[in-house]
Amino acid sequence: MKKQKAENKKAQSEWVEGSVQDFLGLSAADMEFIETKLAISRLLKATRRQQKLTQQAAASKLHTSQSRLAKMEAGDASVSLDLLIKSLYSLGVSRKKLAAIF
Amino acid sequence: MKKQKAENKKAQSEWVEGSVQDFLGLSAADMEFIETKLAISRLLKATRRQQKLTQQAAASKLHTSQSRLAKMEAGDASVSLDLLIKSLYSLGVSRKKLAAIF
């Protein structure tokens, strides 16, 4: 019975995750990419906060606008991985640190 | 004297590397980004070869053209990190494998 319950729970959880993916017609590769992008945007936000910078201050360092940085940190669809990673490097994040989030 | 030579050699090598960077007006962050992109493009080429695929065959799997894939593998300026990483995931490369090249 315990075993049975555990299996049900797992199955349910998989169904919930799978439904979004399936509904949007996303492949496993799509999912990995989205997760990667989200993880990087989170690292960007965390990095800025560790450096005690407002979005405005950090945006200036990055030669961009506050609104753009807000979108970067939100993992907005209008933001590329290129921009995210360039921004991280510009804030001084090392390749090693970056590798850790993959 | 030995020490002297070693320093000269290092200084020279730094100057050579630095000159390209300086000539193009690239920041340290720019350099890191370019190196990252190159490393990823190399991984893409290596992955395709390990799977014994021609560029044409791999391009079909990626729903793109042979010419586009050639540019990806060359780290061409017209290719984004997004496209490179999506392609890697589509060829089955894991996040862990990808992290290793950073």
Place this chain on the structure above:
DNA sequence: TTGAAATATGTCAAAAGCGACATATTTTTA
């Protein structure tokens, strides 16, 4: 609270990236 600072969202014109096609070059095979 409430006013100020910080962050988020919407829109736009310009720039960059996209797939596809043609074609050139290099590599492999017979």
Place this chain on the structure above:
DNA sequence: TAAAAATATGTCGCTTTTGACATATTTCAA
């Protein structure tokens, strides 16, 4: 070597991403 296969390069419409600006919403200190 010569032909064939594979890879690289140039170009072009179309789409996406860009920075910038305006403005809305949230957070936080007085």
